[in-house]
Amino acid sequence: MDTSTPEDAELQAQFDATVAADQRIEPRDWMPEGYRRTLIRQIAQHAHSEIMGMQPEGNWILRAPSLRRKAILLAKVQDEAGHGLYLYAAAETLGVDRDDLTQRLVDSRQKYSSIFNYPALSYADIGVIGWFVDGAAICNQVPLCRCSYGPYARAMIRICKEESFHQRQGYELLLAMVNGTDAQREMVQESVNRWWWPSLMMFGPPDGDSPNSQQSMAWGIKRHTNDELRQRFVDMTVPQAEVLGVTLPDPQLRWNPDRGAHDYGEPDWAEFKAVLAGSGPANAQRLAHRRRAHENGAWVREAARVHAEKQAARKEVAA
Amino acid sequence: MIPADDAPAAAEPAAGETPAAARRGWPLYEVFVRGKRGLNHVHVGSIHAADDEMALHNARDVYTRRNEGVSIWVVRADHIAASSPSEKDPFFAPSADKIYRHPTFYAIPDEVPHL
Numbered sequence: 001m002d003t004s005t006p007e008d009a010e011l012q013a014q015f016d017a018t019v020a021a022d023q024r025i026e027p028r029d030w031m032p033e034g035y036r037r038t039l040i041r042q043i044a045q046h047a048h049s050e051i052m053g054m055q056p057e058g059n060w061i062l063r064a065p066s067l068r069r070k071a072i073l074l075a076k077v078q079d080e081a082g083h084g085l086y087l088y089a090a091a092e093t094l095g096v097d098r099d100d101l102t103q104r105l106v107d108s109r110q111k112y113s114s115i116f117n118y119p120a121l122s123y124a125d126i127g128v129i130g131w132f133v134d135g136a137a138i139c140n141q142v143p144l145c146r147c148s149y150g151p152y153a154r155a156m157i158r159i160c161k162e163e164s165f166h167q168r169q170g171y172e173l174l175l176a177m178v179n180g181t182d183a184q185r186e187m188v189q190e191s192v193n194r195w196w197w198p199s200l201m202m203f204g205p206p207d208g209d210s211p212n213s214q215q216s217m218a219w220g221i222k223r224h225t226n227d228e229l230r231q232r233f234v235d236m237t238v239p240q241a242e243v244l245g246v247t248l249p250d251p252q253l254r255w256n257p258d259r260g261a262h263d264y265g266e267p268d269w270a271e272f273k274a275v276l277a278g279s280g281p282a283n284a285q286r287l288a289h290r291r292r293a294h295e296n297g298a299w300v301r302e303a304a305r306v307h308a309e310k311q312a313a314r315k316e317v318a319a
Numbered sequence: 320m321i322p323a324d325d326a327p328a329a330a331e332p333a334a335g336e337t338p339a340a341a342r343r344g345w346p347l348y349e350v351f352v353r354g355k356r357g358l359n360h361v362h363v364g365s366i367h368a369a370d371d372e373m374a375l376h377n378a379r380d381v382y383t384r385r386n387e388g389v390s391i392w393v394v395r396a397d398h399i400a401a402s403s404p405s406e407k408d409p410f411f412a413p414s415a416d417k418i419y420r421h422p423t424f425y426a427i428p429d430e431v432p433h434l
Binding site: 026029030075078079086090093097098099151154158162301304305307308311312 | 347
């Protein structure tokens, strides 16, 4: 930490005291450069994940099996866009601008959650994404509501309120399917088999391999380790799977009465790293789509800006 | 969610000022929502828009999808004047030493009712 001058040392001490007292750091407060950098990176990646997360599901809006499901899916995908915007707004309070962040995303200079590089292959996937992916997101996000950085914490509170609808609509969709035909039950099981391990990877690498976690916890950005959150997700999900009558595809998964928690197998971390590095099943497609949407919208953004400037100029002349 | 090891943060102007947004894209607006009648407007976040009308529409779509508000204010972020945190202590000092502005400053015998 940079405490090169007496003033810096004093500012650092104030910052440390605020975090230690579980108070919030606000945008115009002094903060260590590393804290600012870490937050910008984390909030931007979080925002990018929300925006990229629109793609696997958005693809199914026109193929929803009923008007009811279509309206639900449309609302959910719209929420994801909203979540992205809350988060970009929070990131901007740290002195970056959204255009830059978007540019870094489409240039592959910033990452997004690995989960969205897997394809959604059937409508059962819409249910499983809501159940697993949004369920895992909730586990990750609820502790962030108490994050030491005020704007991020407040954005997370808004997001968590809305996230519960996402998970429940997914689970309800699956309930409808498992109470349907054998073919529908098979579709659900097949989808569960594909999404289980990538969902566990959403919590990030195991604690021993997560070098930034310690510092993030000291700063009050992170409240629990990756493995703690992963364990919470597994324990939450097992009884939900029983109600659906589906099998989670992990032969090592069993209740451990000594730990009071489920033992479970190790995700394939080589796969996780490969997907993060860009060679997941849908990385290229997702990024190309995002880039295309951004570029195709350029003339609209430009036209709106020029129109606004023209109107403002006219008003000035008239006045 | 997953930390990457790239992309240094753009060391940009102090937060609170409008950054490069005004230069290239749409200006930044701060958004205030009245949750229901009888309450003050409360700051909920920010939004980019080309003009005031678009800012209101975008704010509605982003911040009030579930009946969170009955009224919205938007204001260009660069039109907001704010106190600076570095002068926090001197700036608020005048209110700190006037304890006689609080009702508890005045000792009143217990037997005096309704006071």
